[in-house]
Amino acid sequence: MSILPIFIPHAGCPHQCVFCNQKTISGQKLAAVAAAKEQLMRWRSWLQPSVGNEAAFYGGSFTGLPLELQEELLALTDALLAEGFIGSVRLSTRPDYIDEERLQLLQQHGVRLVELGVQSLDDRVLAAAERGHTAAQVAPAVALLKRFGFQVGLQLMVGMPEQSFASVQETVRKAIEMHPDVARIYPLLVIKGTPLAADYAAGR
Template sequence: MTGSQDLALYVHWPFCVSRCPYCDFNSHVRAAVDQAAWRDALLADLAHEAVLLPDRRLTSVFFGGGTPSLMPPDTVAAVLDAAVAAWTPAADLEVTLEANPSSVEAARFADLARAGVGRVSLGLQSLDDAALGFLGRAHGVREGLAALDIAQSVFPRVGFDLIYALPGQRLEAWKAELSRAMSFGTEHLSLYQLTVEPGTRFATEEAAGRLVIPDGDTAADLFELTRSLTATAGLPAYETSNHARPGAESRHNLTYWRYGDYAGIGPGAHGRRGGLATTRRRKPENWLAAVVRDGHGIEREDPLDPHTRAVEALLMGLRLTEGVDLDRVARLAGGEAPVDLPAIALLGRQGLLARDGPRLRATEAGALLLDGILRAVVRPEPVPA
């Protein structure tokens, strides 16, 4: 479990070469970026968090985006140097960077490794050129696999993302693609079903009837196939969409799911600082101006009441294969855990939930129905006294 003095750091780099039609992340396309100004602003934003989070052990740093593989390696190095100066680094500090698998960015991998990155997550997204075109990706399969080869030669830890449940995708096609993906020997796979998010180009296409994603039954079959194939290959799911060899899980993301503290810097970054939720300004120019003016890019700091913290811990923790500790959730709530005990008992009898002492988890059958289970089990409002 995450220690009370442990801290993770998330660094958001918002820029991309182009915007993918499925993406609702805080990503922006700009013709030019003042790299020196951005490096200075990230360092200032980090320094602000360091003052408010003294005497912490830094367990992980995650550069996300956007496309952080577009960051100059010397900016990455400067941020890491500042982070380990501000906090005590864990002996096994995990430093992850998300990367696009283009040849231009792959050429920077060695420099990024020298800057201190030890783990890279590649956005391959598909091993089919037609699917990559549909997803709006700028790379092809050959270029992506070449970047994967370079990453595996440079970084100690490598994983990549794939998107499945694409329009018209059949079980046999996904089985062949996933089997090929697992043959590359990476330690971690993030496997996401395509979802249509509000405000994206895909949402517009779906509303116009030009995009139809697989129905619920087909999506469920694809999910079950994914869990079965990865488990058999020694890459079991440790979270709803994330699979890894035992010991190779993303320690940074585990901090989120185990409801630990994390500082978030950069445009749109979120953080959890004790009982406070922090949100940075989303638009890059507004964030940059705020840092210059105020010394940080924070837009909001919202106190989280005990019930809200307990609910957040439940919603995050039940995504994990290991489940969630209800005793800890109760401590966060300042009383009882905000769960419906009769619903837990019923779902247990149905084989969808399992309880071992205070630990509650979804079973393999329950993982398929997690959204419904959460609605049934978690009480979003406090029970009146």
């Protein structure tokens, strides 16, 4: 299976997490539909059509975008689905941006897998990272996604401020109890242009 990544850097994110600078990470500066089209044209020139291919929206909180913009972006992948260039779509978002209206829209556009940027299930760690959501919001989001028939991914992070090894262990235990289809574990990196980089430079 080949992934066609579409970066929508920081789009739909209501907060600036202390570790995040998606424009630097992805190399993509814009989240506009035109930028997404440009990215897809690039991938089309490199990949062969296959129902095993999957388009993936990365870098932002997709379901935090205005519904009209979500529809415009998903129209791009609708066209790829219709011609058989891809067989499915995945996206990343936040656990506090999951509700029935948003999921009904995703169902209509071939989305198969929704990954939640959870990072930690420890409220102290989430607060230090300025995530803007709580650990208690994750399990209901996972349950609702499963009820709508989506595969669920959980994205976790290690090395975060205020995070102990015991906190990581407890997060992993709770994540396993939710039975996600996918789990990703990201190491924290100090990236230029982030609040975390300023803390690092100041010796905090």
